[in-house]
Amino acid sequence: MTKVKICGLSTPDTLEAAIAHGADFVGLMFFAKSPRAVSLDRAAHLAEMARGRVKIVTVTVDAEDGLLADIAQTVKPDLIQCHGKETPERLAAITARTGITTYKVLRVATAEQVAQAKFYSPHPFIMYDAMPPKDSVLPGGNGLAFDWTILGGAAHPFMLAGGLTPGNVAQAIRVTGADMVDVSSGVETSPGVKDVHLIAKFIEAAKAAR
Numbered sequence: 499m500t501k502v503k504i505c506g507l508s509t510p511d512t513l514e515a516a517i518a519h520g521a522d523f524v525g526l527m528f529f530a531k532s533p534r535a536v537s538l539d540r541a542a543h544l545a546e547m548a549r550g551r552v553k554i555v556t557v558t559v560d561a562e563d564g565l566l567a568d569i570a571q572t573v574k575p576d577l578i579q580c581h582g583k584e585t586p587e588r589l590a591a592i593t594a595r596t597g598i599t600t601y602k603v604l605r606v607a608t609a610e611q612v613a614q615a616k617f618y619s620p621h622p623f624i625m626y627d628a629m630p631p632k633d634s635v636l637p638g639g640n641g642l643a644f645d646w647t648i649l650g651g652a653a654h655p656f657m658l659a660g661g662l663t664p665g666n667v668a669q670a671i672r673v674t675g676a677d678m679v680d681v682s683s684g685v686e687t688s689p690g691v692k693d694v695h696l697i698a699k700f701i702e703a704a705k706a707a708r
Contacts, residue, residue, distance in 0.1 A: 500671050502555050502704045503657065504697055505557060506534030506682040508690065513544050515694035517551050519701045525579065525682070528569060528703070529559045534682065541573045555579050563595065569597035577601060579625065586617050603659070605629045609648045615656070625680060628660030641671030641683040646673045664699035668707035679704050 503527030508548030516524055527534040536544070542652045543544040547555050556575040558566065560582030569575065578596070580589055583604040589600040602618045603625040604611060615624040628644040657678035662670055667679055684688070685696040 500676060500704050500707060501678040502682040502701050503555065503678060504682075504685065504692075505659075506532070506681055506686075506690065507544065508534060508536050508540065509690060509692070510544065510547060510694040512694055512697065513547055515692075515697045517548060519698045520705060521697075521701055522678070523553045523555050523577075523680075525555045525557050525680070526573065526575070527557045528561065528565065529557065529581070538568055538572045538576055541569075545573045545575065549574075553577060557581055560584060566592055566596055567600070569668075570598055577622075579603060581627075586620075589618065589621060601625065601657075603627050606648065607644055609651060612648055612652050615653060621651075623655045623657055623678070624652075625657040625659055625678075627680075643670075646670055647706070649674045649676075662700075662704050664696060667700060667704045671704065671707040 501522035503525055504521045505529050507513045507524050526536055526544060527536055538583055538687035543704050548554050554575040555577045556569050556573055557579045578598050578600045589602060592600050599622060601621050602622055604614055605627050607629045618624060628642040641661055655677035656669060657699060658674055658676035658681050659680035662681045663678055663684035683702050685692055685700050687693045
């Protein structure tokens, strides 16, 4: 069964909805320009609600060592998502400094870009996301999909993101064989505002896809 990550959560009610309906991962955003960004204190509170029930992911974008240390000490996530220009060496350094497992997001539009995952092979999995618009300040969460067929040669396991919604996630899983899927804007009524009903529908559709 495909695992599901609900990303960009910022309130107790949406976090509880994600867990209650069977999410496997919950994502807490640490990118100040995102409408889904949370403070360390809020993230720590949400993480304590989730701990032991689902995997806690903190989403970072080229984060500095100081922020990563604060996240590790205060939030204590299970995983750190690296959504910027981080190199394989940087991911290894983050894990060495924090003791927390990292994984890389690759923004892709071609099969050649998908193949870059081989350089990150020591890490548990890769997330594939769509390329952001040129004028976007957000590396992800833009609600854009990409040509899923380019993942035909992708090594498993991988997580699929980018423009997923309750209406298309089952098709995305069937086309790609994704082991995991990630959604943020696809379960929102406006940027940063999650909807508990859309969360439930997304998880249901993803879990039923196979």
